[in-house]
Amino acid sequence: MTENILSSEFTSTQNVSADMARPMVASSVTPALSFKNLLGSLRLNISGDNGTKITKIVLTATSGSNLTGKFSVDLAYEDTPMIEWTSEASSTLTVDLGSQGIKLKEAGTPVDVLLPAASYGGFAVTIYDTKNGVMLNEKLPAIDIPSGETVSTDVTYEPGTEQVVYLKAKVEKAADGSDFIWNSGSSIYVNGEPIILYRGEGTADGEFGPCLQADSYYASTSNASIDGISGTQMRVNIPAKQEYGASLTTLNPAAATSTSTDLNFRYVAGVVKLTVSGPHAVRTIELQGKNNRRLAGDGMINMTASDFALSLNADASKSITVNCGKSGVSIESGHDFSFVLPAGDYSEG
Numbered sequence: 001m002t003e004n005i006l007s008s009e010f011t012s013t014q015n016v017s018a019d020m021a022r023p024m025v026a027s028s029v030t031p032a033l034s035f036k037n038l039l040g041s042l043r044l045n046i047s048g049d050n051g052t053k054i055t056k057i058v059l060t061a062t063s064g065s066n067l068t069g070k071f072s073v074d075l076a077y078e079d080t081p082m083i084e085w086t087s088e089a090s091s092t093l094t095v096d097l098g099s100q101g102i103k104l105k106e107a108g109t110p111v112d113v114l115l116p117a118a119s120y121g122g123f124a125v126t127i128y129d130t131k132n133g134v135m136l137n138e139k140l141p142a143i144d145i146p147s148g149e150t151v152s153t154d155v156t157y158e159p160g161t162e163q164v165v166y167l168k169a170k171v172e173k174a175a176d177g178s179d180f181i182w183n184s185g186s187s188i189y190v191n192g193e194p195i196i197l198y199r200g201e202g203t204a205d206g207e208f209g210p211c212l213q214a215d216s217y218y219a220s221t222s223n224a225s226i227d228g229i230s231g232t233q234m235r236v237n238i239p240a241k242q243e244y245g246a247s248l249t250t251l252n253p254a255a256a257t258s259t260s261t262d263l264n265f266r267y268v269a270g271v272v273k274l275t276v277s278g279p280h281a282v283r284t285i286e287l288q289g290k291n292n293r294r295l296a297g298d299g300m301i302n303m304t305a306s307d308f309a310l311s312l313n314a315d316a317s318k319s320i321t322v323n324c325g326k327s328g329v330s331i332e333s334g335h336d337f338s339f340v341l342p343a344g345d346y347s348e349g
Contacts, residue, residue: 004075005326012068012185013094014114016102022114022148027075036081037148038073040117045108046127048157053101056128059113060092060187060194062139063121064223064237067093068185080147083116087239087246091223092187092194101130104157117147124194124226125155133159134210137193166198166209167217169256169263174248175271176338181249182206188263189225190217192234218303219263222253232303236310238269238340240296240317244324251340257303268301268308270343275336281328287339288319290348295341296320310342 006025026033046054061067069089073081095113102109124137135157145151169188171180181204186197190211200206211217218229220236228235236253254265276282289295297316301308320339329335 006073006075007070008072009070010068010116012090012092012183013096015096015098016111025073025075025081027077027081038081038083038116039114040145040147041150042113042115042143042145043150043152044111044113044125044155045152046104046111046155046157047106047108048104050104050106052104052157053130054104054127054157055097055099055101055130057095057097057111057113058092058126058194058196059095060124060126060137060226061120061122061223062124062226063142064091064226065116065118065120066091067115087243087250090185090187091226092185092196094185094196108154110152112150115145117145119144126194126196127155127157129157129159134164135159136164136210136212160212163213164210165213165261166207167195167211167219167261167263169206169208169219169265170204171221171249171254171265172267174252174267176248178247178249179204180254180265187223188219188221189223189228190219192225192227192229194223194226215259217256217258217261217263219257219265220253220255220301221265222255222268224253224298233300234303235298236268236301237298238296238312238320238342240320242320242322242340244322244329244337248338248340255301255303255308266308268310268343269340271338271340272346273336273338275334276331277334278331280332281330282335282337283324283326283328284321285324285337286319286321287341289346292318293346294318299342307343312342 023038024035026035066085066089070086123140127135195208195211198207222236224235224237253268256263256265294312294316299312
């Protein structure tokens with residue numbers, strides 16, 4: 001903890017057999033502390049054929065809201081503590097029910113999932129059973145999850161009968177030469193649907209699935225692509241707030257198109273590096289383009305174009321801010337700051 005800033009992490013996997021910690025924070029100028037929950041609980045009442053055992057649930061926020069990853073909380077809050085996510089945060093959460101699974105009942109079997117207290121635009125839920133059955137990306141409606149409270153929703157488990165495949169994925173080297181490494185809980189978004197890492201954790205060669213078989217696969221690493229595809233147009237996002245020191249591989253969305261099960265991702269955006277010097281420590285640094293040029297936010301790419309032809313939305317941000325933390329970064333000897341922004345000609349400044 002630094003200068004009233006609490007840093008922590010919500011793991012990408014929850015184990016229902018364990019007693020899950022429920023983080024709470026408090027802020028007061030007196031010794032009387034009143035703690036507040038950072039999480040709420042979503043109770044999935046899962047019904048299905050009596051005796052069916054399910055082993056894993058994967059929950060993805062379809063609005064792109066983050067569910068797991070590193071975050072910070074400013075303890076100098078007035079009313080409600082706010083979670084600030086890092087660029088590595090994910091909108092996907094896995095619930096491990098154990099290799100033996102839990103039995104479903106026609107009347108419903110409750111499974112509680114801890115989530116950051118927030119208003120969610122909806123979820124996609126994938127459920128696996130002990131007989132290799134899977135229900136892919138069943139949509140759940142928008143829901144509010146207040147802190148410290150449990151909200152229930154019903155889910156009917158019906159394993160699909162469609163043909164599924166597993167996709168091999170690799171990403172080109174980033175602008176700084178770094179490799180994209182797939183982590184536990186990594187997701188890609190294929191034809192608008194979230195697909196999680198099946199194998200390849202800790203390597204540059206990931207295998208994702210199961211995924212519904214298709215003639216063509218349009219894929220992205222940006223969670224803005226959830227339900228964000230129309231024909232060959234796909235939605236992606238360049239973050240307007242970027243953390244100093246964050247890997248360029250997490251800030252820059254990558255995309256791929258293939259008619260086979262091999263996906264070779266290429267980055268959508270470019271990177272500009274600025275060297276800044278002076279007798280100061282920099283907490284934030286902002287980059288703006290001339291003539292109100294759009295630099296960050298949601299946009300659409302054309303999956304049939306060689307360079308993906310990114311076009312940012314009309315409400316996109318005209319600036320990018322790199323946050324260096326409250327302690328800042330010393331620039332006395334000169335320091336480099338990288339900004340991920342749309343590729344293009346910036347000769348006008």
